[in-house]
Amino acid sequence: AQSVTQLGSHVSVSEGALVLLRCNYSSSVPPYLFWYVQYPNQGLQLLLKYTSAATLVKGINGFEAEFKKSETSFHLTKPSAHMSDAAEYFCAVSHTGTASKLAFGTGTRLQVTL
């Protein structure tokens, strides 16, 4: 079975500081990996997706993530945090090559302070 682990349920950064949210995956086959963001009382919005092409994936709102097979990681980064980035972030994994269920991590709540 595929799974992801998100290290750190809460992360706090200052506005303008680097954002780093950690995700490690477990999969016996090459995976698809996703990062979603959830604002309060809203659905999940896709930030970016790894589909076995480029290992560095750029997403919306200045976020990017790098797929590192040797470390089984897919960490999410943003060079400079904005107040509007405060939200819950979820890493997810799925099988490749077909529409299928997503297996989500437990989420990381990002707080951005002045």
Add this chain to the structure above:
Amino acid sequence: GAGVSQTPSNKVTEKGKYVELRCDPISGHTALYWYRQSLGQGPEFLIYFQGTGAADDSGLPNDRFFAVRPEGSVSTLKIQRTERGDSAVYLCASGDGSAKNIQYFGAGTRLSVL
């Protein structure tokens, strides 16, 4: 509509009652997914439809949970004899059914079982 629509947005019921939760996917999307998100957790997969048929129902927790999609568009998640442990946000997502596996989420239905 432009996005995935879920109704109602909130549902309060009493233990033992029957509830139905509705999902209107993005027009033309053949894939439809149901997830359940408990407080402080990531979404957990329940069931996936491709067209009218359930392609994967491995996440349904027990036989009190059932979902249908009779015409390949709108889906209804049905919960019989509700229990307090069923309280959660139920999320619906839809996708084009392709190997890209991009899923677009609705805002969810918050179910509270008293």
